[in-house]
Amino acid sequence: MEKQTIEPRTYGDECDGCTGPERIEVMRFQRAIRAITGKWKIEIVCSLVAGPMRFGELRRALPGITQHMLTEQLRDLARNGIVIRTAYPEVPPRVEYALSQAGIDLMPTFGALHDWALRYQDRLAD
Amino acid sequence: MEKQTIEPRTYGDECDGCTGPERIEVMRFQRAIRAITGKWKIEIVCSLVAGPMRFGELRRALPGITQHMLTEQLRDLARNGIVIRTAYPEVPPRVEYALSQAGIDLMPTFGALHDWALRYQDRLAD
DNA sequence: CTCGATAGTCTGCTTTTCCATATTACCTCT
DNA sequence: AGAGGTAATATGGAAAAGCAGACTATCGAG
Numbered sequence: 001m002e003k004q005t006i007e008p009r010t011y012g013d014e015c016d017g018c019t020g021p022e023r024i025e026v027m028r029f030q031r032a033i034r035a036i037t038g039k040w041k042i043e044i045v046c047s048l049v050a051g052p053m054r055f056g057e058l059r060r061a062l063p064g065i066t067q068h069m070l071t072e073q074l075r076d077l078a079r080n081g082i083v084i085r086t087a088y089p090e091v092p093p094r095v096e097y098a099l100s101q102a103g104i105d106l107m108p109t110f111g112a113l114h115d116w117a118l119r120y121q122d123r124l125a126d
Numbered sequence: 127m128e129k130q131t132i133e134p135r136t137y138g139d140e141c142d143g144c145t146g147p148e149r150i151e152v153m154r155f156q157r158a159i160r161a162i163t164g165k166w167k168i169e170i171v172c173s174l175v176a177g178p179m180r181f182g183e184l185r186r187a188l189p190g191i192t193q194h195m196l197t198e199q200l201r202d203l204a205r206n207g208i209v210i211r212t213a214y215p216e217v218p219p220r221v222e223y224a225l226s227q228a229g230i231d232l233m234p235t236f237g238a239l240h241d242w243a244l245r246y247q248d249r250l251a252d
Numbered sequence: 253c254t255c256g257a258t259a260g261t262c263t264g265c266t267t268t269t270c271c272a273t274a275t276t277a278c279c280t281c282t
Numbered sequence: 283a284g285a286g287g288t289a290a291t292a293t294g295g296a297a298a299a300g301c302a303g304a305c306t307a308t309c310g311a312g
Contacts, residue, residue: 031252042155067290079251087289093289102245109238114151124207125205192301193259194301194303197261221258
């Protein structure tokens with residue numbers, strides 16, 4: 001039996017030279033995903049939902065994280081405009097991290113993905 | 127000026143022994159994220175939205191992917207119940223990949239995240 | 253009998269991510 | 283004077299992810 005080309009493949013066909021609009025959208029999407037992947041990023045964002053927190057406060061809220069990791073992940077989140085870093089030139093130094101509007105607006109999408117995970121958690125490996 | 131504990135920290139406070147419900151939810155969430163992270167996973171899922179595809183067909187639709195990567199990513203997606211692999215014991219071998227219901231239901235969450243990425247793309251690094 | 257197509261697997265390598273352990277600089281408290 | 287807290291940086295190593303290229307088995311076409 002022959003397989004008679006189930007459906008026109010608009011996605012693949014338009015991407016011979018990587019110029020189709022779909023590909024560009026996928027790339028943007030990937031960038032968004034990359035902005036929130038990282039072992040602690042989601043936990044950090046979820047912690048900050050309740051309000052701004054200081055560096056050490058976050059560290060205590062995330063048992064197991066190293067200073068290095070926290071610094072790195074926060075820097076990354078700030079670089080992507082998801083959290084806002086505010087350093088107060090006091091001594092001892094005080095640095096506060098808060099969600100930006102982008103960070104706050106991220107939560108509904110988290111909610112959607114969480115609902116999905118809840119529905120299909122039994123088939124999710126690991 | 128003193129900082130008077132902006133808000134009760136329900137998340138951090140309950141997680142001293144990693145037993146709070148929020149932590150468990152974050153872990154579930156992380157599992158969902160891990161199921162869709164990987165350099166080609168999203169492109170594969172987006173390709174399959176139009177209908178089932180064969181291995182080689184997918185490979186041609188994703189220029190730049192290696193056989194190894196495609197095999198691996200598909201296996202991973204199948205392991206997480208997002209795609210369904212159907213091998214027909216013919217010769218030459220024919221293997222078809224299709225989105226499962228979980229995979230189809232994933233699309234709206236992709237849409238939400240995509241909208242977010244669209245709105246804030248100018249501050250996304252990289 | 254060799255060639256090509258299919259859907260892989262196997263091996264070795266590079267890059268990225270993750271993690272632990274120092275070390276810094278400044279100020280306060282004792 | 284010395285201990286302690288704060289927010290980092292620096293260094294070095296382990297683990298995971300990604301990549302290229304060679305190899306397999308089967309069958310039909312030429």
